[in-house]
Amino acid sequence: MTQFPALPVSGGSRRPIQVGPRAARVLAAELARHGGPKTGLLVGADAGSAALAAAIEALLPDDRLTVVAADQTAATALRTHLAGQGRWVEERVRVAESLGEADPADVVILAEALSGTAEETRTRLEELVKTMNSGGVLSLVVPATTLPSGAADEIERQAALYGVGHDLVLRNIPPVRVHRLRYSAADQAVVERMLPAYRSSSVSLTRGMNIDSNGVAAAGIALGLAALAKAARPKSKLWMVPALAAAPVAAFFRDPQRDTPEDPKAIVAASDGKVLSVERLRDERFGDGEFLRIAVFLSVLDVHVNRSPVAGRVLEHFVEDGGYAAAMKAAAEHNVAAYTVLDTAYGKVVVAQRTGLIARRIVQRAPVGSLLARGERFGLIRFGSRTDVYLPADRATPEVGPSDRVVGGVTVIARWR
Numbered sequence: 158m159t160q161f162p163a164l165p166v167s168g169g170s171r172r173p174i175q176v177g178p179r180a181a182r183v184l185a186a187e188l189a190r191h192g193g194p195k196t197g198l199l200v201g202a203d204a205g206s207a208a209l210a211a212a213i214e215a216l217l218p219d220d221r222l223t224v225v226a227a228d229q230t231a232a233t234a235l236r237t238h239l240a241g242q243g244r245w246v247e248e249r250v251r252v253a254e255s256l257g258e259a260d261p262a263d264v265v266i267l268a269e270a271l272s273g274t275a276e277e278t279r280t281r282l283e284e285l286v287k288t289m290n291s292g293g294v295l296s297l298v299v300p301a302t303t304l305p306s307g308a309a310d311e312i313e314r315q316a317a318l319y320g321v322g323h324d325l326v327l328r329n330i331p332p333v334r335v336h337r338l339r340y341s342a343a344d345q346a347v348v349e350r351m352l353p354a355y356r357s358s359s360v361s362l363t364r365g366m367n368i369d370s371n372g373v374a375a376a377g378i379a380l381g382l383a384a385l386a387k388a389a390r391p392k393s394k395l396w397m398v399p400a401l402a403a404a405p406v407a408a409f410f411r412d413p414q415r416d417t418p419e420d421p422k423a424i425v426a427a428s429d430g431k432v433l434s435v436e437r438l439r440d441e442r443f444g445d446g447e448f449l450r451i452a453v454f455l456s457v458l459d460v461h462v463n464r465s466p467v468a469g470r471v472l473e474h475f476v477e478d479g480g481y482a483a484a485m486k487a488a489a490e491h492n493v494a495a496y497t498v499l500d501t502a503y504g505k506v507v508v509a510q511r512t513g514l515i516a517r518r519i520v521q522r523a524p525v526g527s528l529l530a531r532g533e534r535f536g537l538i539r540f541g542s543r544t545d546v547y548l549p550a551d552r553a554t555p556e557v558g559p560s561d562r563v564v565g566g567v568t569v570i571a572r573w574r
Contacts, residue, residue, distance in 0.1 A: 174270035181207035192350030194219035198262035201269035204238035208268035275307035292343035353533035372410025379403035417532030426563035465529035469499030484513030504549035532566035
């Protein structure tokens with residue numbers, strides 16, 4: 158029977174790092190986005206933990222979850238707690254007293270913050286990897302700033318080799334970072350069933366509207382400048398300039414909730430904006446075949462969050478240098494651009510995030526190896542810009558034309574044949 162001893166947190170303290178509700182939701186995000194049926198394994202959670210509540214909330218009717226207790230006493234408490242959750246939970250969640258009693262799972266979640274020495278960290282990860290199905294994901298949480306150097310080095314090494322995404326959760330005491338690791342490739346059928354992932358980088362304002370963390374930071378800087386200006390020159394109204402700019406700057410980074418069409422043949426827009434061109438071309442960077450390229454211009458008034466047009470696995474991501482021509486001009490094709498190459502059931506698909514005259518910053522949050530659901534957020538471009546979607550020309554039929562308005566994650570720009 159495999160049991161894990163409690164690992165010390167940084168600084169030699171034995172006090173465990175608390176995983177709050179927001180961090181727990183990020184931990185369980187990979188479980189929530191698998192369309193199912195799927196199996197989950199939760200390690201290190203007690204009866205009242207936020208991680209257990211988040212994992213249960215992520216379950217669908219055909220899913221199953223196993224919770225590994227620290228010892229027999231903890232197992233008894235967990236069973237009592239689950240019995241009080243009702244029959245629906247009892248039928249789908251079981252308690253195991255050791256990892257040896259648990260079956261391999263599609264998603265493995267380590268509910269307690271991982272710390273300690275490099276050797277302890279490596280040993281624990283090796284044990285957890287043995288509990289994963291082929292193509293499965295391991296989600297774990299580590300301190301954001303206070304991890305001992307040995308453990309930090311080991312986790313960075315693992316993330317460099319197997320990482321498929323991570324999130325910084327500042328709204329946790331202390332702040333933590335959630336890593337997702339995949340040690341073998343996922344089957345394409347799994348990708349097709351996936352739902353868009355929950356992103357902690359998006360701050361909820363209302364049920365249907367979020368603000369990207371970039372917008373929160375930009376608005377905070379504007380308000381900070383206003384405060385400094387007011388303190389330096391109390392009688393001047395100069396402070397009003399940055400203060401009034403805070404709201405529109407934050408609004409630029411708005412991130413509305415979107416419902417993606419359920420049609421599996423649909424290919425959706427990667428961004429809001431106006432279609433500049435729909436053309437067939439060849440591009441040796443992506444292969445020998447012909448591509449259908451649909452280019453969309455984003456004005457400063459459009460939503461600038463980018464979404465994956467298809468379900469796929471990130472094969473490659475690279476940035477090419479260039480100029481900063483106005484994004485609606487033909488010369489923008491040679492601007493600085495970030496290319497995300499996706500492997501799909503229909504062939505290779507590429508999304509190009511291009512800078513514009515004002516835009517000088519591209520954010521891409523999908524590392525190589527990560528899986529993107531159709532309509533899932535994967536990055537953004539600051540201010541006016543352009544997105545190009547490259548599709549296999551012999552497999553896709555365009556549904557839009559020049560000057561058409563499109564909505565990212567919603568408008569069908571093409572269909573698979």
